[in-house]
Amino acid sequence: xxxxxxxxxxxxxxxxxxxxxxxxxxxxxxxxxxxxxxxxxxxxxxxxxxxxxxxxxxxxxxxxxxxxxxxxxxxxxxxxxxxxxxxxxxxxxxxxxxxxxxxxxxxxxxxxxxxxxxxxxxxxxxxxxxxxxxxxxxxxxxxxxxxxxxxxxxxxxxxxxxxxxxxxxxxxx
Numbered sequence: 001x002x003x004x005x006x007x008x009x010x011x012x013x014x015x016x017x018x019x020x021x022x023x024x025x026x027x028x029x030x031x032x033x034x035x036x037x038x039x040x041x042x043x044x045x046x047x048x049x050x051x052x053x054x055x056x057x058x059x060x061x062x063x064x065x066x067x068x069x070x071x072x073x074x075x076x077x078x079x080x081x082x083x084x085x086x087x088x089x090x091x092x093x094x095x096x097x098x099x100x101x102x103x104x105x106x107x108x109x110x111x112x113x114x115x116x117x118x119x120x121x122x123x124x125x126x127x128x129x130x131x132x133x134x135x136x137x138x139x140x141x142x143x144x145x146x147x148x149x150x151x152x153x154x155x156x157x158x159x160x161x162x163x164x165x166x167x168x169x170x171x172x173x
Contacts, residue, residue, distance in 0.1 A: 007164075007165065007166040007168075008163065008164070008165055009163075009164040010161060010162070010163050010164075011025075011161070011162040011164070012159075012161055012162075013137060013157045013158075013159060013160050013161070013162065014157075014159055015157075015158065015159040016139070016156045016157065017156070017157050018148070018153065018154055018155065018156055018157070019153055020137070020152075020153070020157050021151070021152035021153035021155070022060060022061055022064045022135075022152060023064055023153075024153060025129075025162065026064065026121075026129065029123055029125070029127040029129065029164070030064075030065070030068075030069065030070040030123065031069070031070065031125055032068075032069050032070060032071065033070075033071075033124075033125050034070035034071070034072060034123045034124060034125050035070070035071055035072060035073045035074070035124060036072070036073065036074045036075075036076070036123070036124040037065060037072055037074070037075045037076070037121065037122070037123055037124070038075075038076045038078070038120075038121065038122040039058070039061070039075065039076065039077050039078070039079075039121050039135075040078045040079075040116060040118055040119060040120050040121075041054075041058075041077075041078075041079055041119045041134040041135060042079055042080040042113075042116045042117060042119070042134075043079070043080070043119075043134060043136060044058045044077060044079040044090075044094070044135075045079070045080075045082040045086060045090045054134075054135065054136050055090070055093045055094070055097070057135040057136055057138065058077070058097065058135055059097050060135075060152065061135055062075065062097060062101060062106075062108075065106070066101070066104045066106060070123075072106055073105065073106060073107065074106070074107045074108075074109065075101070075106060075107070075108045075109070076109045076111070077094070077108060077109065077110050077111070078111045078112075078113055078116055079110075079111075079112060079113075079116065080112060080113060080114055080116055081112050081114070094108075094110050098110065118130070119131060119132070119133070119134035122167070126166050126167045126168055127164065127165075127166060127167070128164070128165045128166070128167055129162060129163070129164050129165075130162070130163045130165075131160060131161075131162050131163075132160040132161045132162075133158055133160040136158075137157050137158050137160045138152060138155045138156075138157055138158070139155065139156045139157060139158060141155065
């Protein structure tokens with residue numbers, strides 16, 4: 001895995017590809033020692049046109065963490081405020097996720113930044129995943145009763161690139 005002293009894996013998700021639900025993408029990096037997760041994504045919002053589903057996607061990601069096999073205790077979210085009238089919906093949605101996670105013994109720390117651009121997910125076991133589109137790489141479902149609405153493995157994706165690094169081999173900023 002680390003034969004040349006570095007680890008970098010790149011996954012290309014083609015336009016309309018399926019089979020890239022969060023479990024499939026993240027499971028091999030979510031070992032039992034993972035207890036802390038950092039999510040940096042400027043677009044975890046509610047009504048922003050392009051990312052209307054981003055709060056649901058973040059919730060979906062949190063559900064995966066709660067299911068294990070990792071024992072996540074803390075999730076740090078760094079995102080930006082929704083501009084305009086969506087802000088209160090964004091905050092109430094995030095607070096609802098926060099409250100719900102508390103029932104599972106998980107603390108969600110939420111911070112807002114107006115200068116955040118990068119999208120990355122880091123686990124305290126050293127893995128870092130950068131997804132070009134953040135957690136929002138799924139296409140809008142055809143309808144509420146269409147295949148792929150509930151099961152993200154069956155949901156067509158937007159084209160994006162996923163880069164996986166191990167932080168032993170990435171420069172600290």
